[in-house]
Amino acid sequence: MEKGAIFPLFYLPTIEYFSKxxxxxxxxxxEKHEHFPKQTYRNRASIYSPNGKLDLIVPIVRGSKNHTAFxxxxxxxxxxxxxxxxxxxxxxxxSSAFFEYYEDDFAVFYNKRHDFLFDFxxxxxxxxxxxxxxxxxxxxTSEYEKDISGLVDYRDSMxxxxxxxxxxxxxxxxxxDKHGFMPNLSVIDLLFNQGPQTLSYL
Numbered sequence: 001m002e003k004g005a006i007f008p009l010f011y012l013p014t015i016e017y018f019s020k021x022x023x024x025x026x027x028x029x030x031e032k033h034e035h036f037p038k039q040t041y042r043n044r045a046s047i048y049s050p051n052g053k054l055d056l057i058v059p060i061v062r063g064s065k066n067h068t069a070f071x072x073x074x075x076x077x078x079x080x081x082x083x084x085x086x087x088x089x090x091x092x093x094x095s096s097a098f099f100e101y102y103e104d105d106f107a108v109f110y111n112k113r114h115d116f117l118f119d120f121x122x123x124x125x126x127x128x129x130x131x132x133x134x135x136x137x138x139x140x141t142s143e144y145e146k147d148i149s150g151l152v153d154y155r156d157s158m159x160x161x162x163x164x165x166x167x168x169x170x171x172x173x174x175x176x177d178k179h180g181f182m183p184n185l186s187v188i189d190l191l192f193n194q195g196p197q198t199l200s201y202l
């Protein structure tokens with residue numbers, strides 16, 4: 001059975017994403033040279049707000065070319081999306097059990113500007129791996145290959161409009177009494193609610 005896998009690089013990745021990382025570790029490859037696909041988790045994340053699911057979208061600079069390599073996609077700062085994202089995280093998770101333990105780690109991403117989406121996502125992934133205590137030494141692709149032998153390919157899966165292929169077990173969520181349990185949100189929903197138990201859940 002193929003053990004290793006190739007992953008895209010998401011913004012505040014989903015619980016499904018992390019459960020697959022746990023399953024396939026330590027043989028993890030991150031795709032760096034793909035063309036940037038629209039409407040994926042590469043520049044969006046879903047969290048649990050008092051009004052239900054809320055999507056946070058990182059705006060990107062629209063280039064003149066239709067096919068831009070993901071590593072070259074730049075973040076747009078024409079409006080203060082960082083402030084909106086951070087205020088949303090505070091509103092949604094300030095009363096969670098573990099938000100205050102992690103907020104300083106995440107706040108830096110909404111005060112510092114990153115030029116490229118890929119670099120931004122990578123730094124967030126590294127932080128999440130550290131906070132969850134998930135030890136993975138991933139590598140990057142050196143070029144884009146459509147067919148990858150020997151690795152499970154997740155580059156075109158785990159999409160916002162598709163149900164997760166992994167069963168997401170219920171855990172406590174702050175607003176579940178209003179809207180019920182919401183599966184497969186960003187892993188930060190799990191982290192802020194479960195804290196050090198996140199890895200054992202995954």
